[in-house]
Amino acid sequence: MSKRKVKDAPLPLGDCLTEAQQVLRERFCRQQLPDRPEGVEAQHKHLLELLKRTAVHGESNSVLIVGPRGAGKTMLLQCVLRDLLEETEVQKNLLQVHLNGLLQTDDRVALKEITRQLHLENVVGDKVFGSFAENLAFLLEALKKGDRSSSRPVLFILEEFDLFAHHKNQTLLYNLFDVSQSAQAPIAVVGITCRLDVLELLEKRVKSRFSHRQIHLLSSLTFTQYLQRARTQLSLPDNFPDSKFAQEWNEDVTTLCEDKSVEEVLQRHFHSSKDFRSLHMLLMLCLSRVSVAKPTIKPADLLDASRLCLADAKANMLHGLSILELCLIIAMKHLNDVYEGEPFNLQMVHNEFKKFLQRKSNSMYNFDQPVIMKAFEHLQQLELIRPADSSAAKTQREYQLMRLMLDHSQIMEALQKYPQCPTDVKQWAMSAFG
């Protein structure tokens, strides 16, 4: 909003915060590119080299970028492209085709997309092609009809690469790799996937045409680096309109990151996952709490945020169940204990529950079958229990075999949290025998 402001003119706090939010949200939500990818310099260099060769010297290439989700594969590629396009030569020469396994669900769609992205719809018009290969060849050929005799290099980027491997006969992959092998037109195929076993998905003929280049992003991040990253992610850039505010903010951030409790929290997250995105989620939650009332991130915020992230959803749901439903779950737990996790049906559960009621003196819980059934159904809708076999529709509901989708600890934890849970129910849950 206020990029054109003079640098040192101080802004009111509200605007500063708005601005800060703006900047940081851009970073967290949109994965705005950092100036230089930290942690993956080697891969960056390697990939850049590879693509340069295609873009400038017109060599064909094919490469896979493999790494866990949220490790920054796309980010890496984007950075490389950005740096690549700095050269004007490349810029006016290189063509890019972005495909995504989620969107282009079969090769026909993919081909249409390619045509569109190469702006060749009018050229193709309503030609009919015998085979996929012909069609692709035609497209690449059509590119030749440029000002220059040698055709322009094309960069194919396949996100969710593994999904393309599921297409019929893997035609697209086969043809792309084939072109990249034979010296028809200079193309580079860059696949991005999170599956390490992706090569196993490829047919032999496809695999044989793939230059087995892979770039792995298995981040070997130490905690200190992680902490470092967290700080950098939170801190504001130098070109922030209000330098004074930015300065304070950044100092606050540093102090925050030195705080002991914060470190513990981050430690926990670090051990669960090292990737960017989960970190972003965490920081995003913290950021969202910043307001004019409290213009800085406090350790408490971070604690809450991490609690929100690491909360056990099932326990949360259990908290909302009615007493009856809870009792049923306990009965199921007992059944599981007795029959070593064999599936059970409503009759058995009800039977178990009845046993409990008989042992009890006051009978405030003896509901009749249909009420129990209704509760049971509710549990099934919440998928806390799940039919054991697929032939659900065939049998009567009270005899349908079910499995409990909760484990011992979750139930117990839920019981502890449960608002005014009757003691006898608690005891029943604790008791070893049914």
Next chain:
Amino acid sequence: MSTSSVSKGCFVFKPGAKKKKTVSLESYFTHGCEDAENSEVRFKLCQDLWDKIKTDTEILQDELNRKILDSLLDFTRKCSSTRKHSDWASQMRASEIPTAALVLGVNVPDHDMTFQSLSDLLQQSVTPHVASVQAKECGVLKHLMKKVLERLMGTVVAVDDEDEEETEQTDAYIHKSVHCSLGTLCDWYIAKTKKSSSGTPGKKRSSPVRDEQQQQQPPVVIIFKDLEAFNPRVLQDFILICSRYIERLPLMFIFGIATSPSTIQHMLPHSVSSLLCIELFQSLSCTQHLATVIDKLILTPKFPFKLNDKVMQVLISIFLYHDFSVRNFIKGLQLALLEHFHSQPLSVLCCRKQEALLHVTQLGHHNLERIRQLPSFKRYVEQQEAQEQVNLMTDDTHLKEVCQRLIKDLRKYHKNFYPILRCLHALTSSLPRYPLGKQIRELYLICLEKNVWENEDYQSAMKLLRMLAKDELIALLQKCAEILQPVKSKKMKNAFSQLEELLAKFKQLDAVAETASSVDDIITSPVKNLKKTDLFQLQKTLLELNESRRSKKLSPYEILRNEVLDFIDALVKSHLSSPEAQTLHEVCYYSLSATVRRHLNATPRTSIQAALSSPYYYLRNDSLKTEDGTVSNAAPDICIAYKLHLECGRLINLCDWLEAFSTVVSAAEGHDPESEHFGKVDEVKHARFIRAVSEIEFLGFIKSTKQKTDHVARLTWGGC
């Protein structure tokens, strides 16, 4: 009959109407029917009779359904009116979809007629928007949606004619949009109601009764014809979607239920059934339905065509034991009708009186001969004196006159038969243990079979009647009087008058009753409290009572009672004689029960087995005639193979089978058993054997088994 109700098997669908065009029904009928000369006449009679029966049944159906249909209509009206209610409670639960659960008995194919008339009535009187769906046409939610939308928009097209182009474009829209959502329906409905509230004359015409408020908001009715057959998931999702639109779209459902309302609870989880506001409607049971049908179609002199006891028995038992289908019962009746007119040349006389008399005069010689051959007629002849006999056997014209008289007699007999039958039923149907049956059809069967008074149940019934207390007896007699009163025939008239007199006597008796009454209840009381105890007890006490009766003198009431019952007994004896006894009954009574059974209650398995075990039965080739149990070795290969396989256990060794087969076959070829290559397996025998086995497998008697490679498993038990 819809194929859906028959389990495994293949169905033959007649290839359209074009065949019928070429060959008229009549020529079908006349072709290969007994004595072609008067076949046209018979065909005509048959047609007329059937048309009459058909129309009657349809009227009957409507009467039977009227009550429940009316209540349904009221329900729909009520729903559409309460919807607009603004009182606090109904606001709180606005989201429920009004639903009528309509229970129609287990025979699904019979329901179609009901639903048809229901939707017609709805469209006439409540709302133009009615769609009915069947399970088998919507296995997936998408299809269900599509059907509902198409039907709804379609029906509107049917109702009003003026906005043709508008309907055009709706149709176009449906076809254009591959998917369809309730949203589109909603918009369409709003547009529609806008138009209708402005009031198109067409609508007015189609819906005479509709108050103003409904004019704005006619409900949208969706009929699920066979709820049980629907896929529960589809149904659930559909209901969920509908419940989202219920505020904007006055939906309501009608569930056609075959079994019992509790199936709704079984099919739908509570989360879904909580979206419905279910009202229950029970249609009358199919047995009652059958009772009325029999009463109107069979127990009436209106139709000259009758069934004899065996055929009747077959039809009724098919109904009671196999399908509760009234439709099939009537179909059976139709078949019998057709068969009768087709196979019995004398059925020309089976028609209204005048025609019959006319036809008699037109009878040809050999038809008259046929009459002479009729057993009943022979019996009649024997009763005549010698000269008359001669005349009857020789003189055609005389025979014709006699026949006319006999026909008239037969008609009179029927005229009197049914009223008396009803009287007897009225008297006996309330007796303890129902000696003559509870339903009138049971009594009817007894009467058809033989003279009812020869039946010991009848005797016991009479005994019981002779012990009735006065009030009961009088009530019953009055019932009888009511039955007799409307009947035209002379005999019945004076029977009625006599009955009246007797009743009058009872009235007078009241004056002097005081003395009698005391005696009565000593006697009658045991019977009253007898009703609970078992039959044996009953007879014992009866005997005792008889003893006591002999011992002491009778009270005036008892005398009168005996008088009355003797009178009844006389009536029965004179009018309820079994039709078999009537002369010329063959003309009206159809008796080939075997044919009917074969057609209506087929036994494919047994016929196949019959064909295999005794091929002569079908092939009529004398070389195949054998004493039962064995198969002549000249029989077709499959028969031989079958016979041999009957002798095996659950698993059959193919080698041994082949051996046995070849020996039998070579015996047939007449090799002498001593020659060294007797029963040798050559290629031909081998091939024949293989063919036979594969045929047997195809017929489903054996199947190949995993357990042993060179064995096959039998799928049938027993054999020798």
Next chain:
Amino acid sequence: MTTLLQHPGYEEEKLQRVAELLLCREVQAGTLLSLMGQPQQRCYPSIFIYGHRASGKSHVMNVLLKELELPHAVVSCVECVSAVLLFEQVLLSFFGCDAVSLLPRSPSLSDFVRIYRQQCSPSPAKQTRYIVMEKAELLRDTDANLLPALLRLQELVEDNVTVILLSEIVWDKFRPNTGCFEPLLLHFPDYSKGELQQILSQDRNPSYSAEFYSAYINILLGVFYSVCRDLRELRHLAALNFSKFCEPLSEGKVKETDTHKLWRNIEPHLKKAMQTVYLREVSSLQWEQIQQMDEKETGALRGLSAHTHVELPYYSKFLLIAAYLASYNPARTDKRFFLKHHGKIRKTNFMKKNEKTSNHLLGPKPFPLDRLLAIFYSVVDSRVAPTASIFSQISSLVTLQLLAQVSHDDQLDAPKYKCAVSLDFICAISRTVNFDIVKYLYDFL
């Protein structure tokens, strides 16, 4: 309480109104609001909100988006029979119908994304666009890559759009096996008893005083809270039973303050309600009619599941009985039950020790057709010809769902069935043909 709903970028009074509408949900609304940030700011690509039914998920979302006038599309996944509907609704509510008309006949996901991009490239969102998906659990049943794509829609269409998924089911059940973009998880806790009280007391009958009504609600919760916490259900029940509650008042027996008397009047009634109207055994209309009637004739009205009587043809009854026996008796015991003179099979040695759990606990077992027929022929008294109609009755029973065919339909030889009726039902049936089924049941020996 409005302090929770303070946020720059939105007018005070709007937030005020929102706060009023979102009773007992200020906390959640607050978190959501702070996550959404100011309209022009980015928001997290996808947010997953889970919580029990009627815990105000959709309500909060709708109120926020409507009142604050943010660009949004609300889609209920139940309605989306096909993904097409989803695409249409989104495009319609963001870009109007002309965008919808661009969709090809059977659009793929990529078509949708393409069109979306076309539409928003000229007018990049000044405000965050929100897509709310209700009943998101159904997205799992549609084609596999719809859900992952929606989760990272922001990145795919390069627009400031946020997808908000609402569901009763925890996120763990959604995650595809190859993983996907992880949404921001947000839990809506169930209403506490107090909160329920507060909310229910809101929609009181105008003709009665607030405290009177809240007293009523208090009693209602006392009965039903242990069974049901679904606000919708409770509201429904409250509406239905209120008139009964007021009865003594209108008759002038008691006055509003005398809660104890009122309680004694209503309590049994509510108990009855739990058996009937809560289970929809009795429709709410009928329930209201009952309240007009007095106690003795209410006995006459039976719930749906009370009508279990089914008229069946004679042989169908026996077929059903045979089926029941076949599916609740172990096959090896048939000899003992149905052989006229089964040599010396004494109870002790044919009762196996190892099976102590009764078959009526485990439910019906499948059985082959010929076993059914064998038992049928031995239980039915008269001898029956194996006519076609016998077999057709079996399949009719299947269509009536009294039998269930276990094996696949296209398997012609040796189909397997299961009996799908309850013990009471079969007992009633066998009573009509006076056949003492209990004598033949293994469990009751």
